[in-house]
Amino acid sequence: MINKDTQLCMSLSGRPGNFGTTFHNYLYEKLGLNFIYKAFTTQDIEHAVKGVRALGVRGCAVSMPFKESCMPFLDEIHSSAKAIESVNTIVNDDGFLRAYNTDYIAIVKLIEKYQLNNYASVIVQGSGGMAKAVVAAFKNRGFEKVKIYARNAKTGRYLAALYGYEYIDSLVNQCAEILVNATPIGMKGGKEETELAFPQSMINAANIAFDVVAIPAETPFIRYAESKGKKVISGAEVIVLQAVEQFELYTHQRPSKELIEEAAAFARTRS
Secondary structure, eight states: OOOOOOEEEEEEEOOSSSSSHHHHHHHHHTTTEEEEEEEEOOOHHHHHHHHHHHTTTTTTOTTOOEEEEEEEGGGGOOOHHHTOOOOOOOEETTTTTEOOOOOHHHHHHHHHTTTTTSSOEEEOOOOOOOOEEEEEHHHHOOOOEEEEEEESHHHHHHHHHHHHHHHHHOOOTOOOOOEEOSSSSTTTTTTTTTSSOOOOHHHHHSSSEEEEESSSSSHHHHHHHHTTEEEOOOOHHHHHHHHHHHHHHHHSSSOOOHHHHHHHHHHHTTT
């Protein structure tokens, strides 16, 4: 039961979803932890973060479009977030706000899990906080043939320059062995929900389709790639891996692999 000692964790997102809320609350209940998790949105990121501090909110997940704009209001930036200038997790230790990026950790783990060849050519689409996590992870794992495309050319060029990669102005006549979508294209409820993240010709020529959009698990990009027999890596895996890292930061407990899978399956049915 909720009582005066219950610790609140939360998320801040432009478009709040149910996955994180359901995933974390499921684990709290199963592990007998006196925590509760709630999703929020805001039009005032500065005062939202100050509210996390003032009200003693234990932890806060940060999603688009607040991963960079929240940073000036935090006390300490962990190396996982500092390296990519993007935050997705805030931990409140008695009013001291520490920031991390568990997206980056999740992407690195997926590159390792699927044994992606660092000699492969890669095109990453996007230039926001998640794109930074993706590009930094590929750089960390020794990928050299990476190109970046973004509809915002200014931030796209900046991201490419930050990691020593090539920026491309268009996807026309481009191809790569690995295609990574780090934009909201294909996201449930978005204005581009039904669109492909990459042209069909690019997907046809690729070997691996990697989408960081978590909901739905099968975006138009992933569905089309699967229909062409491509290896796919879904954002559903990203969201679980990064959420587990957040859970451990908030509670100092690491659930078993079986319980994580159980919580993820439960959360997907309610997202």
